[in-house]
Amino acid sequence: MLLTENQRDALTEVINIAFSRAAASLSEITGHRVLLEVPKVSIHPIHNLQDCLEEFVHEEIATVHQIFTGSVSGDAMLMLNYRGAVHLSRLLADKGNTDEQLYDSDREVLTEIGNILLNACLGTFGNMLKVQISFAVPRLQLEGLDALLSSLIIGRQEIQYALVVHTNFRIKISEITGFLVIVLGVSSLEILLDELDKLG
Amino acid sequence: MMDWNNMAMEWLSDYAPMGVFVVDTDLKIRFWNRWMARHTGKTSEFVAGKPLFSLCPEIESRGNVRYYEEALFGKPAILSQGLHGYLIPMPGDCAQNLFECMQQTAQIMPVKKGDRVTGVVTFIEDVTERTQAEAALEKRTRDLHERVKELNCLHDISEILIKQRTSLEDLLESLVDIIPSGWQYPEITCACILLEGKAYRTENFSETVWKQAREIVVHGKPAGRVEVYYLEVMPKAHEGPFLHEEGVLIDTIAKRLGRVIERHQAEAALREREIQLRRAQKMEAISTLAGGIAHDFNNILTSIIGYGQLAQMAVDPESDVYEDLEEVLQSGNRAKLLIQQILAVGRGQEQEKHPMQFKFIVKEALKFLKSTLPSTIEIRETYDKDIGVIDADPTQMHQVLMNLCTNAGHAMEQNGGILAVSLGNADFGLRTSDCETVEPDLPPGRYLALTVKDTGYGMTPEIREKIFDPYFTTKGDEGTGIGLSVVHGIVTQHGGAVTVESEPGKGSTFHVYLPLAQGVEAPTGVQEETPPPKGNERILFVDDEVALAKLGKEVLKVLGYHVTTATSGTEALALFEDNPNRFDLVMTDTNMPHMPGDILVHELMKIRPDIPVIIFTGLSKRMSKKKAEEMGIKAFLMKPLSMKVLADTARKVLDDESPSRTS
Numbered sequence: 001m002l003l004t005e006n007q008r009d010a011l012t013e014v015i016n017i018a019f020s021r022a023a024a025s026l027s028e029i030t031g032h033r034v035l036l037e038v039p040k041v042s043i044h045p046i047h048n049l050q051d052c053l054e055e056f057v058h059e060e061i062a063t064v065h066q067i068f069t070g071s072v073s074g075d076a077m078l079m080l081n082y083r084g085a086v087h088l089s090r091l092l093a094d095k096g097n098t099d100e101q102l103y104d105s106d107r108e109v110l111t112e113i114g115n116i117l118l119n120a121c122l123g124t125f126g127n128m129l130k131v132q133i134s135f136a137v138p139r140l141q142l143e144g145l146d147a148l149l150s151s152l153i154i155g156r157q158e159i160q161y162a163l164v165v166h167t168n169f170r171i172k173i174s175e176i177t178g179f180l181v182i183v184l185g186v187s188s189l190e191i192l193l194d195e196l197d198k199l200g
Numbered sequence: 201m202m203d204w205n206n207m208a209m210e211w212l213s214d215y216a217p218m219g220v221f222v223v224d225t226d227l228k229i230r231f232w233n234r235w236m237a238r239h240t241g242k243t244s245e246f247v248a249g250k251p252l253f254s255l256c257p258e259i260e261s262r263g264n265v266r267y268y269e270e271a272l273f274g275k276p277a278i279l280s281q282g283l284h285g286y287l288i289p290m291p292g293d294c295a296q297n298l299f300e301c302m303q304q305t306a307q308i309m310p311v312k313k314g315d316r317v318t319g320v321v322t323f324i325e326d327v328t329e330r331t332q333a334e335a336a337l338e339k340r341t342r343d344l345h346e347r348v349k350e351l352n353c354l355h356d357i358s359e360i361l362i363k364q365r366t367s368l369e370d371l372l373e374s375l376v377d378i379i380p381s382g383w384q385y386p387e388i389t390c391a392c393i394l395l396e397g398k399a400y401r402t403e404n405f406s407e408t409v410w411k412q413a414r415e416i417v418v419h420g421k422p423a424g425r426v427e428v429y430y431l432e433v434m435p436k437a438h439e440g441p442f443l444h445e446e447g448v449l450i451d452t453i454a455k456r457l458g459r460v461i462e463r464h465q466a467e468a469a470l471r472e473r474e475i476q477l478r479r480a481q482k483m484e485a486i487s488t489l490a491g492g493i494a495h496d497f498n499n500i501l502t503s504i505i506g507y508g509q510l511a512q513m514a515v516d517p518e519s520d521v522y523e524d525l526e527e528v529l530q531s532g533n534r535a536k537l538l539i540q541q542i543l544a545v546g547r548g549q550e551q552e553k554h555p556m557q558f559k560f561i562v563k564e565a566l567k568f569l570k571s572t573l574p575s576t577i578e579i580r581e582t583y584d585k586d587i588g589v590i591d592a593d594p595t596q597m598h599q600v601l602m603n604l605c606t607n608a609g610h611a612m613e614q615n616g617g618i619l620a621v622s623l624g625n626a627d628f629g630l631r632t633s634d635c636e637t638v639e640p641d642l643p644p645g646r647y648l649a650l651t652v653k654d655t656g657y658g659m660t661p662e663i664r665e666k667i668f669d670p671y672f673t674t675k676g677d678e679g680t681g682i683g684l685s686v687v688h689g690i691v692t693q694h695g696g697a698v699t700v701e702s703e704p705g706k707g708s709t710f711h712v713y714l715p716l717a718q719g720v721e722a723p724t725g726v727q728e729e730t731p732p733p734k735g736n737e738r739i740l741f742v743d744d745e746v747a748l749a750k751l752g753k754e755v756l757k758v759l760g761y762h763v764t765t766a767t768s769g770t771e772a773l774a775l776f777e778d779n780p781n782r783f784d785l786v787m788t789d790t791n792m793p794h795m796p797g798d799i800l801v802h803e804l805m806k807i808r809p810d811i812p813v814i815i816f817t818g819l820s821k822r823m824s825k826k827k828a829e830e831m832g833i834k835a836f837l838m839k840p841l842s843m844k845v846l847a848d849t850a851r852k853v854l855d856d857e858s859p860s861r862t863s
Binding site: 028029030089092093095099101103104105106108109111112115119123132133134135136137138 | 263270274275276277278279280281282283284305307309312315327330331334337338341342345
């Protein structure tokens with residue numbers, strides 16, 4: 001499904017606002033300046049998601065996965081490649097270890113960050129759509145993209161779309177690239193686009 | 201019917217392994233489980249209805265109120281230990297004092313009834329132990345990482361060390377570059393190896409105050425140092441900014457270096473020994489060969505010298521033939537000395553040194569060379585005035601000169617040229633001699649300088665380096681590779697040195713330096729020989745070689761003696777037994793079949809113990825001067841015998857024995 005120019009602009013604007021709030025929260029927690037570049041937004045049928053996330057598909061990814069319910073429901077995910085996830089966690093927690101392993105504490109830090117970013121994003125959508133959204137507690141999944149996408153599709157009747165937000169974090173002097181993916185059923189997506197049209 | 205809700209609540213309240221508490225929308229406490237009571241010391245009764253932030257002011261003071269505010273808007277929050285440490289301070293288990301209080305992970309979640317948020321539930325998990333374990337694991341991983349680096353460094357060093365063919369210099373240059381890789385911060389590490397006045401450094405080398413150093417010990421003595429520097433200040437560790445393990449690593453490197461240097465030295469010594477062994481084996485082979493032919497060769501020489509002398513006595517001393525015969529005799533005598541020299545070297549004996557004027561040797565050798573070198577080679581000789589005396593073996597000096605000149609002759613064989621031989625003095629330390637152009641490695645002092653210069657095809661630097669090596673030759677099958685190594689060996693044994701200058705196409709110049717004898721006068725020339733003494737006594741001359749027996753008879757007869765010859769021990773014994781008083785002196789060879797000379801002497805002395813005996817030999821294995829003396833033999837002579845020696849010895853023995861009988 002293609003976005004119109006107006007829809008894309010409106011969506012980018014909304015997400016930008018949401019991310020600014022998220023960046024402020026992250027900055028406050030960690031004491032470091034957190035910059036989030038203007039995100040790039042696109043919508044794809046879920047089976048095309050792999051092509052869109054090419055640079056991640058060949059390796060294990062760390063995903064903070066949060067399910068949301070309400071009149072608009074779906075799955076929100078913050079996807080980072082494994083090394084990026086380790087790096088982000090260490091930067092934020094100010095740890096000096098040099099090995100490339102995600103410890104339990106790193107996973108919790110990533111879950112917290114994911115929660116902040118996803119909540120900011122979904123919360124802004126909820127406000128915009130004037131619908132109540134319930135959030136489950138997010139969890140961290142470490143697996144390949146294939147397995148992750150399969151788990152999303154199984155048991156779903158409705159055609160699903162993925163709203164992909166390409167993000168760049170800049171913390172201290174390091175840049176970390178990640179994707180924020182919101183998977184919605186076609187009906188939820190239509191509601192979202194209708195509301196975007198109204199904003200436009 | 202089972203009341204599951206009540207059961208679950210009871211479990212949550214009393215047994216849940218985590219802290220659980222619920223606040224209402226006014227953030228007043230409505231539920232507080234036993235875990236919370238136990239860890240905060242505040243009972244559920246005490247906290248019930250009290251505002252959360254007044255009970256736990258740290259939530260507010262540490263900026264965590266907003267999570268509760270957001271939860272009231274339906275947003276869950278996670279407070280990780282990594283970013284927050286804890287939510288509510290509790291003493292908990294803080295083993296090893298790593299943390300000031302219990303480390304916690306908290307989840308703050310809205311409680312909903314339908315779409316309406318009615319309160320906030322908080323779950324607190326104690327992660328102190330886990331965090332501590334992770335910290336320990338991280339440290340171990342970091343340590344392991346460092347150890348792997350150190351081991352890699354040692355492995356790389358070992359790889360270099362086992363390269364047998366590498367020179368010590370190349371080895372140290374490669375090795376110093378590897379050292380930084382074993383340290384914690386390789387990018388700011390530089391290293392240096394100091395050994396015997398030389399320094400091997402990494403490219404980025406710079407001395408700083410953050411230094412780690414160890415001595416390199418070779419054979420128990422300090423021989424150098426290994427130094428490692430950090431180019432930037434780093435956190436203080438065990439040894440300045442260095443880890444304990446890096447101390448161990450540099451120790452290991454220094455020790456290993458010490459052993460490698462020892463090994464290199466041992467290998468060099470071994471190579472030297474191998475060369476010596478090869479030389480010794482060669483000498484042994486020569487000795488065996490020479491020993492085998494010495495006897496026959498001496499007999500031949502005895503004939504040449506003996507008949508030469510006889511012939512000389514028969515001609516006019518002023519005639520050309522007399523002079524020619526003189527040359528024959530001189531060469532014969534030289535050959536005699538050479539044979540003795542070969543035997544002496546083979547037996548590892550000291551050469552016979554005595555003060556000599558080298559000039560005479562040079563003149564004699566050049567006289568010989570003039571007749572052997574092609575006429576296209578011009579020989580020029582130059583002698584400085586007041587050339588000093590050297591303490592040397594004339595035969596060996598002759599050999600040095602002959603070998604150098606023969607090589608020069610070879611170099612000019614095709615195109616001809618000039619062979620220039622000059623003799624002078626060199627004074628090292630003061631450097632006044634014109635002869636010296638290449639500085640030899642010699643102690644200061646006065647030296648005789650012999651220069652042999654040719655205008656032949658010269659040598660490349662590569663060849664020049666090898667010419668003194670035994671068996672190195674550029675002459676293919678024609679050369680043995682021995683000539684110059686013999687020169688080098690002889691000159692070195694005499695405390696001198698040989699140097700060479702050469703360029704391809706420009707000829708070669710050899711300089712030989714020999715230390716001058718201190719305060720010794722050399723014979724100024726050929727001494728006037730006194731005529732051989734004569735006599736008229738009766739001599740029994742025994743030699744199994746018929747020619748030599750005949751020669752002995754001829755020579756002694758010329759001297760006036762009455763000679764009876766025998767060509768075997770048994771024949772001699774029979775003659776003697778017939779009439780023991782018929783002879784005044786017995787002269788016998790040692791090596792004879794059936795009855796060797798010593799056995800004959802033994803038998804003769806049984807018959808007449810006072811019979812004077814002179815024994816001679818070409819090979820000294822069976823007989824020696826000492827053995828002869830022990831047997832009561834009056835004189836021991838080495839073949840070949842010259843008329844003069846024979847006459848002198850016979851006269852001396854006879855005179856000592858019975859002065860009354862002298863003529």
